[in-house]
Amino acid sequence: MNSHLTEQNDFFVVEGLTKAFHGKPVLKGTTFTIPRGKTTVILGGSGAGKSVLLKHLNGLFTPDAGTVFVDGESLAGKHESELVPIRRKIGILFQNGALFDSMSVAENVAFPLKEQSKLPHSEIASRVSETLEHVGLADAAETMPGDLSGGMRKRAGLARAIITHPEAMLYDEPTAGLDPILATTIAKLITRLKEELSLTSVVVTHHLGLVRTVADQVIFLSEGSVIFQGSVDEFNASRLPILLEYRGADESLAEN
Numbered sequence: 001m002n003s004h005l006t007e008q009n010d011f012f013v014v015e016g017l018t019k020a021f022h023g024k025p026v027l028k029g030t031t032f033t034i035p036r037g038k039t040t041v042i043l044g045g046s047g048a049g050k051s052v053l054l055k056h057l058n059g060l061f062t063p064d065a066g067t068v069f070v071d072g073e074s075l076a077g078k079h080e081s082e083l084v085p086i087r088r089k090i091g092i093l094f095q096n097g098a099l100f101d102s103m104s105v106a107e108n109v110a111f112p113l114k115e116q117s118k119l120p121h122s123e124i125a126s127r128v129s130e131t132l133e134h135v136g137l138a139d140a141a142e143t144m145p146g147d148l149s150g151g152m153r154k155r156a157g158l159a160r161a162i163i164t165h166p167e168a169m170l171y172d173e174p175t176a177g178l179d180p181i182l183a184t185t186i187a188k189l190i191t192r193l194k195e196e197l198s199l200t201s202v203v204v205t206h207h208l209g210l211v212r213t214v215a216d217q218v219i220f221l222s223e224g225s226v227i228f229q230g231s232v233d234e235f236n237a238s239r240l241p242i243l244l245e246y247r248g249a250d251e252s253l254a255e256n
């Protein structure tokens with residue numbers, strides 16, 4: 001393969017990523033690539049290491065061994081101050097939305113922009129309205145997080161993550177705890193943002209449903225190793241025993 005091409009087309013490249021906590025291995029030489037401008041769904045069971053993996057992509061965790069490249073740049077040996085401009089390229093939506101409960105939705109969404117830029121108030125206000133519009137929360141600007149539904153919290157968290165115009169978005173279990181209708185709304189939003197903002201999107205989940213609704217590429221993580229990386233069609237056609245088992249379990253769930 002032409003490594004120069006790979007570098008240009010892949011936003012994240014992860015090579016031999018190893019991570020243990022208190023001597024217990026979690027990631028065991030994980031290797032994969034995340035193409036630019038596409039949505040990659042990283043599937044795996046509970047405890048497979050998905051959240052740990054995601055936190056390596058923006059340098060929140062440091063690998064024991066192996067390398068993470070972001071937009072062609074290695075994170076290895078980078079100090080916190082050097083990670084700041086790299087992290088600015090990457091938005092992250094944590095499982096609980098991580099909103100500040102004492103601030104309104106609009107104040108929450110404005111927060112990262114105020115921290116990172118010297119934009120005038122009026123410009124920040126118009127960026128906030130535009131971003132809330134994007135996630136369908138224009139009417140909830142003055143609402144306090146405690147009064148939001150689960151789906152609205154997710155959307156507010158998402159607005160806060162994208163207001164700084166990141167090039168990539170990391171989503172940790174974006175549909176967990178949502179009913180199927182809200183989960184579908186979030187899935188449509190992930191795809192719309194990818195298309196409108198050309199976002200490189202990484203969606204970590206144990207929900208097979210997101211493969212059908214948002215994925216361009218699928219990665220399957222099992223016990224800290226990538227055992228499959230390919231297109232949705234390749235994933236559906238795969239006869240790997242563990243994938244057959246996973247898909248089978250999902251179908252029997254759907255019947256109940």
Ligand SMILES: Nc1ncnc2c1ncn2[C@@H]1O[C@H](COP(=O)(O)OP(=O)(O)O)[C@@H](O)[C@H]1O
Pocket residue numbers: 021022026044045046047048049050051052053
């Ligand atoms: N900060 C941490 N300190 C110690 N162990 C951790 C930490 N974060 C995750 N782990 C462990 O790593 C393993 C994988 O966790 P995680 O990535 O959260 O799984 P999941 O695939 O469900 O997201 C679990 O055994 C978890 O207990």
Ligand SMILES: [Mg+2]
Pocket residue numbers: 050051052172173
């Ligand atoms: Mg997790």
